[in-house]
Amino acid sequence: PPNEHVVVTQPMRPWWERYQPVSYKLHSRGGTEAEFKDMVTRCKNVGVRVYVDSVVNHMAGLGRQGSGSGGTSFNSDNFDFPGVPFRREHFNSRDKCPSHDGNINNYGDPNNVRNCFLVGLTDLDQSQEYVRTKIAEFYNHCIDVGVAGFRIDAAKHMWPGDIKAIQDKTKDLPEGGRPFFYHEVIDQNDGAIKVGEYTPLGYVTEFRYCQKIAEGIRNFGMLHGVYDPGWGMTDSAHAFVFVDNHDNQRGHGGGGNLITHKHPRDYKMAVAFTLAYNYGFTRVMSSYYFQSSDQGPPHNGDYSAKDVTINADGSCGNGWVCEHRWNPIGNMVAFRNAVAGTGVDNWRNENEEVSFSRGQKGFFAMAKSGHMDRTLHTGLPAGEYCELVSDCKKKITVDGSGNAHIVIDNSAEPVIAFIVGGPTGSTGSFGGGSSGSGSQSVTSAPATPVPSVGPAPEGWARTVIMIERQTMPGQDLFIRGGIDHNHRQGCTTQASTSACAIPIKTLHLGTGSHYAQYNAWSTGDHYLDWYGMETGQHSYHGHSPSGTPAVWTTNVEGAAGYTPLNTYGQHYWLIDVQMDCSRTENGWFELKALVNGQWEGNIGGQTCGTPPYSSQNHWAKCGFKNVFHFNSGRCQISDLS
Numbered sequence: 001p002p003n004e005h006v007v008v009t010q011p012m013r014p015w016w017e018r019y020q021p022v023s024y025k026l027h028s029r030g031g032t033e034a035e036f037k038d039m040v041t042r043c044k045n046v047g048v049r050v051y052v053d054s055v056v057n058h059m060a061g062l063g064r065q066g067s068g069s070g071g072t073s074f075n076s077d078n079f080d081f082p083g084v085p086f087r088r089e090h091f092n093s094r095d096k097c098p099s100h101d102g103n104i105n106n107y108g109d110p111n112n113v114r115n116c117f118l119v120g121l122t123d124l125d126q127s128q129e130y131v132r133t134k135i136a137e138f139y140n141h142c143i144d145v146g147v148a149g150f151r152i153d154a155a156k157h158m159w160p161g162d163i164k165a166i167q168d169k170t171k172d173l174p175e176g177g178r179p180f181f182y183h184e185v186i187d188q189n190d191g192a193i194k195v196g197e198y199t200p201l202g203y204v205t206e207f208r209y210c211q212k213i214a215e216g217i218r219n220f221g222m223l224h225g226v227y228d229p230g231w232g233m234t235d236s237a238h239a240f241v242f243v244d245n246h247d248n249q250r251g252h253g254g255g256g257n258l259i260t261h262k263h264p265r266d267y268k269m270a271v272a273f274t275l276a277y278n279y280g281f282t283r284v285m286s287s288y289y290f291q292s293s294d295q296g297p298p299h300n301g302d303y304s305a306k307d308v309t310i311n312a313d314g315s316c317g318n319g320w321v322c323e324h325r326w327n328p329i330g331n332m333v334a335f336r337n338a339v340a341g342t343g344v345d346n347w348r349n350e351n352e353e354v355s356f357s358r359g360q361k362g363f364f365a366m367a368k369s370g371h372m373d374r375t376l377h378t379g380l381p382a383g384e385y386c387e388l389v390s391d392c393k394k395k396i397t398v399d400g401s402g403n404a405h406i407v408i409d410n411s412a413e414p415v416i417a418f419i420v421g422g423p424t425g426s427t428g429s430f431g432g433g434s435s436g437s438g439s440q441s442v443t444s445a446p447a448t449p450v451p452s453v454g455p456a457p458e459g460w461a462r463t464v465i466m467i468e469r470q471t472m473p474g475q476d477l478f479i480r481g482g483i484d485h486n487h488r489q490g491c492t493t494q495a496s497t498s499a500c501a502i503p504i505k506t507l508h509l510g511t512g513s514h515y516a517q518y519n520a521w522s523t524g525d526h527y528l529d530w531y532g533m534e535t536g537q538h539s540y541h542g543h544s545p546s547g548t549p550a551v552w553t554t555n556v557e558g559a560a561g562y563t564p565l566n567t568y569g570q571h572y573w574l575i576d577v578q579m580d581c582s583r584t585e586n587g588w589f590e591l592k593a594l595v596n597g598q599w600e601g602n603i604g605g606q607t608c609g610t611p612p613y614s615s616q617n618h619w620a621k622c623g624f625k626n627v628f629h630f631n632s633g634r635c636q637i638s639d640l641s
């Protein structure tokens with residue numbers, strides 16, 4: 001929301017302070033009116049339209065008073081908001097609310113849901129002409145600034161007739177046409193209020209889709225039913241659909257068992273499918289990393305939001321996730337636009353694979369295993385097409401009968417898509433699907449670098465390292481690591497004094513014979529370092545350790561060495577420790593494995609993310625799960641939650 005809101009200091013500056021309006025001045029924690037206008041104008045100039053998240057059901061919560069984000073005074077307990085101005089008589093009076101304490105507590109009763117206070121937020125009476133006018137003036141001011149539409153927050157808590165009256169007072173856009181309106185109505189078949197009451201007013205949020213797509217990604221067999229009208233889901237012409245939103249990705253507003261950026265592979269499949277499929281009007285989420293559900297955006301010392309910086313590999317810095325830049329998400333927007341208005345044909349859904357065409361305009365395929373190699377009917381004109389998700393690094397040829405050899409081989413982003421009239425690859429410009437020879441050929445594409453974890457924590461944090469190395473009974477794997485001696489001053493050849501060593505505390509993994517030597521060798525191992533056995537580090541039956549020990553794991557449930565961290569296969573050697581991230585280099589540290597005293601070979605520059613300097617070792621991130629392969633640059637860094 002761009003308008004003035006309360007400034008909450010307990011907890012310190014949570015994201016949700018923006019949902020407690022103080023006035024309709026465009027002065028929020030995001031910036032001043034001039035800054036907002038500048039952003040909207042720059043976006044509009046490059047064809048990006050902005051719609052505003054408008055909070056007009058209520059003003060600030062009871063018990064709050066003082067100055068808002070724009071310096072305007074207010075007092076909620078007196079219902080006094082001089083910045084609008086709103087006074088006591090503009091709020092719903094106690095007698096209109098049937099709840100015993102004035103708060104919403106009965107979703108079976110529309111009077112309770114719409115005339116009582118939502119979590120103690122002072123509830124405006126939109127049946128009054130004056131209140132409608134003030135809200136419409138706010139909307140019209142936004143339109144003057146260049147805004148193209150509105151999300152109506154908490155629409156469920158307002159009467160549809162009142163919303164209609166406000167929309168009717170809102171002017172047309174300067175370029176012509178009505179502003180875009182969509183209504184936030186959480187309808188999960190669990191109350192008296194149905195999204196259908198709002199469809200005459202515009203799009204309605206379809207929260208049931210969040211559940212359906214999560215279910216469909218867990219079990220591809222369910223994907224045919226993501227739009228389930230029998231379950232009450234809105235028709236495609238009115239459904240506003242999304243995989244997650246700012247509330248439910250952190251357990252607020254109808255949160256639950258959803259897919260978010262915290263599971264990047266699933267998330268990419270979920271959003272790519274949503275954009276490829278023909279249901280609803282789609283919204284793509286873009287987030288910041290967070291540890292707790294109240295946490296506001298990445299901020300500077302004065303709590304102003306940090307800039308979104310762009311790393312060399314195209315990912316975002318400063319704690320911003322930027323899901324919209326991930327290839328299977330950002331690149332699929334072109335697909336959605338290209339196939340608009342077409343139906344779904346050539347639907348195939350077996351063995352956790354799904355593929356379909358959209359009219360004669362586009363073809364999409366996705367394989368949960370990460371691999372697929374099949375000739376399929378695409379229904380598209382013959383020609384050579386650029387594969388969109390790989391940025392055209394992969395080409396697909398459709399023959400004269402509309403068939404193509406489809407290969408999926410990028411396991412982190414197991415999605416392919418191509419469109420008629422898409423990019424041609426040679427120039428990066430858009431052109432017609434060039435006429436091809438009709439042969440079936442596919443060249444493979446490397447994984448696109450899409451680091452999808454946040455910044456490392458500041459102090460001690462659980463850190464997991466897994467290294468895949470097929471071993472024989474009797475072989476052991478150790479790691480050594482830390483910071484490069486050429487990079488940091490004060491490094492010695494003694495773990496306890498070297499500035500290049502990183503303090504660790506081994507986490508207990510288990511007892512029994514499988515863990516006996518691991519438990520012995522990790523006793524007295526206080527650092528990840530380059531120097532081998534530490535003074536005081538234990539031996540096992542006379543065998544001394546040659547670094548920090550790892551333990552053999554498998555993904556076979558019930559077998560010795562099984563751990564739920566291993567979702568991959570046999571021979572993933574595991575290190576699970578608390579690590580002092582403050583001793584790393586901006587969260588990053590190097591490591592290499594030794595098997596029976598033999599170092600693995602140099603790793604050729606391939607990394608996950610953007611480490612601080614280049615190295616011939618693996619780069620891992622403190623506070624995360626880091627998965628590597630012996631003698632290989634392949635890696636995966638993911639959240640531990």
Ligand code: LAG
Binds near residue numbers: 016055118120153184
């Ligand atoms: C919405 N849709 O209907 C927003 O999507 C959602 O993010 C808003 O709640 C809600 N309606 C009101 O605009 C958010 C947080 C709440 C927060 C509220 C007001 O999810 O947790 O409530 O914004 O800032 C907070 C406290 C409550 C307190 C209330 C009033 O968490 O405990 O009662 O403020 O002081």
Ligand code: CA
Binds near residue numbers: 157
């Ligand atoms: Ca209300």
